[in-house]
Amino acid sequence: MSKPETIETLRARIAYEKARTGYPEGFPALPEIPAQRYVSPKFYQLELTRLWQKTWLYAAHKEQFPEVGSYVAFDGVPGMPIIVVRTDDGFAAFYNTCAHRGGCLVTEKEGHCPGKRLVCGYHAWTYDFEGKLIGVPDQRDFANLDKSKRGLTRVRCEAWGNWLFINADPEASPLADYVRRIAPQLEQFDLDSLVLIDRYSYDCACNWKILMDAFAENYHFVSVHRGTVGLPGPKCAVEHRGTVMALYENGHSRNILPWNDGFEPRESASEETGFSMGMGGIADIETVGPIPRTFITAFTCFPNLTTPVYANGFPLLLFWPTGINTSRMDVVWMGMPHGEAQLPDAWKEKIAQFNVILDEDLTYLPSVQKSAESPAFRSVLVNYQERRIYHAHEQIDRVIGPDLIPPHLRVEPVLAGAIE
Template sequence: MKEDDGQGRGFVCGYHGWSYTLDGKLVAVRDKRDFVDIDFACHSLIPVACETLGGWIFVNEDEDEPQPLREALGPVAAELDQFQPETLTLVDSRSYDVGCNVKVLLDAFLEVYHLKSIHQNTVDRFLDYRGTTITLWPGGHSRMTTPNRRPDWVDPGTIGLPEIPTVTEIPRLNNVSYYIFPNIVMPPAATGMPMLVFWPVTDSTMRIECHWFSPPFGPEGRSDLWDKRISNFERILEEDTQFAPQIQESLESPGFKGMTLCYQERRIYHYHEEFDRRIGRNRIAADLRVEPVLDSWVEPA
C-alpha cells in the first residue's frame, strides 16, 4: 500500500510481493513451494503500539512495555485538550533541511534569550522575552509562556482566521510554546498551530518538519491567510537557521569546551538531563553528561 489514505485492503511488499492483511498477517508468498514448511503465523508484520491524541497518531516502538500515550506526554496532553485536537484540520506540511545537529536547532526553539540579536526585527518587536515564565515537567517536557510587549497586540498573520472557542486566556493573550520530549515543539494559538518535529539525519545535519493545523474550515474552505502566516513563520525560521552551519562547525572545533547556559535557557538543560537519565548516567563519559541540578524545580505531573 503506497497511498497516504484511502481504502487499502492490505499490504504488498514491493520487493518480493509478499502480501499481508491490514492487521499484518502474512497471507500470500510468491513461489511458496520454495519455502518448505513455512509457517505463515510466524511471519506477521511486527506490531507496534499506537495511540491517538485527537487526530494525531503516536507510534511507540517499545516492544516490551510501551508507556501509555497520555502518561508519556505528561501535563502537555491535558493542556492541549482546550485546542480540541480531535477537530483540528491539517493545513500544510513541509520540511526543511538544516546543516546542524538536531539539538542545535531544537535549542533555538526552547529559549527566547536569543530574540534580541536573532529576531530583532520580527519576534523581539512583539514578544517581551524578559517576561517569560517557564515550567519544567517530569520526563523532559516543558512549557514557555512569553507575554506580548503590548497587551492589545495580535499576531497579524492570524487576524481574520477562525478561533477555537475553548482556548483559555493565557494562550489567547500570550505566546505559549510546549516542548514534548524528545523532539516536538508546539506553540498553539486559538487560530491554530504548527507542530514542529525535529529529526536527526546525521550527526551534523537535521530536518525540521512543520505540520500546520487549523480549527475546522468554514464553507469557504482553507483561508489564503494561511499562506501569509506560514511565510511569516518561514522568515523567522530562516533567522533561526542562518548561523546553524557555523554553530555546528564551532561545536566540532577543538576549541569547543562546552557551554554555559543561563537561567532563561533552563529548558535546554532540562532535556539534556532527561537524555542522560534515559541513556543511563553511568553509560555516558563524564565530560559528555550534564550534572543533574534541576530536580527541585520540576513541577509534579
C-alpha cells in the same frame, strides 16, 4: 495543593522575572553540557538505538487516512522505517520491512493498500492488517516455513486527539500517561476538531539538538529577531526578560513569553514591525482560554516536538535527525476547518509571517554546527533562560540510560527539584 494558574498569577511571575537583578535564589546552577554530545558518533548512535526507539513520536494526522487501507510511511529517524495504516477498528503501525528479505511494503510517502493487505513489492509476500503473513508465492520452495513466525514487527500506535504517535518500545507507558502533564493544558485547543492546514519542511545543516535548542529559549530574541519581534527599543514586540517557564516530567516543558504593551495579537502585520500572527479571516478555536490569548505560549513534548499555540491555529515543529550533523524540521499547521478547496489568503498571510521568524531562527545554525566541530568548542554553558535545554538533555540521558553513556558525555542531573 498549589493554587490554580491564572492570568494574575502569571503576571506576578512575569513581574518577578523582569524585576530580578541576579540569578534566582534557590534555583540550581546549571552545569556545562559536554560539547561532544552534538558531534560524537558514539552519542549519536546511542540516540538512534536508545532514545528514538523508546519514546513517543508524532507520526501523522488522522486526516491523512481518508479510508480503511490508507497509509502513511514514517521516515523521521534513520533505522526506523515504519508504516502507519488505517484498519477497520483504528490504526496499526509496523516496520516497513518484509520478513522475507527485507523489502519495503510501501515505497510512497502516502497511499492506499487495496484489499486490506500489505504486499511487499519485491516478492509479493502478503500480510493482513494484524501483521500476519497470509500469502507466500511458491511456498513449496521453502523448507519448514512457519508463517505464524514470519509476521511483521509491530510498533505501538496511539492517538492524542487527531494526532497519531508511534513508539517502537513495546514496554513503553501509554501515550496518555506520557503526556499527562501537558495534555490538560492542550485540551482547550479542541484537538479532536483540528484539521491539517499546511505541511512543509526545512533541511538544516546541524545536529538535531542544535536545531531543537534554538526553539527552547528566548534569550536570542533581541539578537536573532532584530528585524521582527526583537526590534530594539520601544518597537520590541516581546519582553524576553519576563519569560516564565515550567519544567514537567518526561522532559516536557512550557514557555510563556509576554508581549510588550501595544503589541498584543492583532489582525494584520504592523508597518513598524512587519509581524503579526494574524487573527482576521481565520476561524477561532472558541474553547481556547485566556492564557494563550494573552501571552505567547509554547509547549515542548519530548523529545522533538515544539508548538507555539495560538487561538486561531498553530504549527507543530518537529525536529528529526537525518545524520550526525544534519537534521530536518517539519512544520505541520493545525486549525479549524475552513471549508475551502484552496488555502485561504488569511492563512497564507499567517504562515508567511511565521516563516519570516523561522528563517531568522535557522540563519545561524549551520555556523553553530561548524563551530561545534572545532576543538575550541568544549562545552555548552546555558543560563537560567535556557534551562529548558538542560532539562531536555537530562531526559535524553534518563531514556538512554546513564550507565550506557561514557562519563565524559553525560550531563549531571540537577533539575529534579525544579520539575512542576
